[in-house]
Amino acid sequence: QKEVEQNSGPLSVPEGAIASLNCTYSDRGSQSFFWYRQYSGKSPELIMFIYSNGDKEDGRFTAQLNKASQYVSLLIRDSQPSDSATYLCAENQGGKLIFGQGTELSVKP
């Protein structure tokens, strides 16, 4: 099974800053990727998905996919304390989601 790698963090940013979360994957054939947010004790919530190379923006969130370099990232602009959570990157492998270990983000007021 191919892997998805994330830095476990914690990543700490001040309120209002840009948080940058990164994910690399080993399966060159992967077509789609998902970013989820998970609060402690809760199940994951979908933030956004991306299929094509380049950037995809949704509000304060921007996902970036670079298939040549096999990485996908998530930028969170104007970070808020409520964004403090674990962010999970997932790769679609034949309809199954393979998750990275998650990056813990802490936004300090």
Added chain:
Amino acid sequence: GAVVSQHPSWVICKSGTSVKIECRSLDFQATTMFWYRQFPKQSLMLMATSNEGSKATYEQGVEKDKFLINHASLTLSTLTVTSAHPEDSSFYICSASQAGVGNEQFFGPGTRLTVL
């Protein structure tokens, strides 16, 4: 839309007993349901994939005789942990997807299982 529920939200049981967890898609028909397990401070690990009316496909290392999955209808899948032991204590999460809808999975709220 796309709401998935799980029941119970938490359960405590004695070692050796069996526990059933239900996963329901409330407002859509789920052609495929997935079961995940998450230990503290770890990521979600896929246990099995089930399609309505057929046997579940288990991931490597997951004992199918211990984790029984039934997907009897397009809105309900169940996971039964048989002869549970303390090492089975975990957060069990199901998700559901619709055919041809970009492979997006909708997650249930999870079930916290504690085996004493």
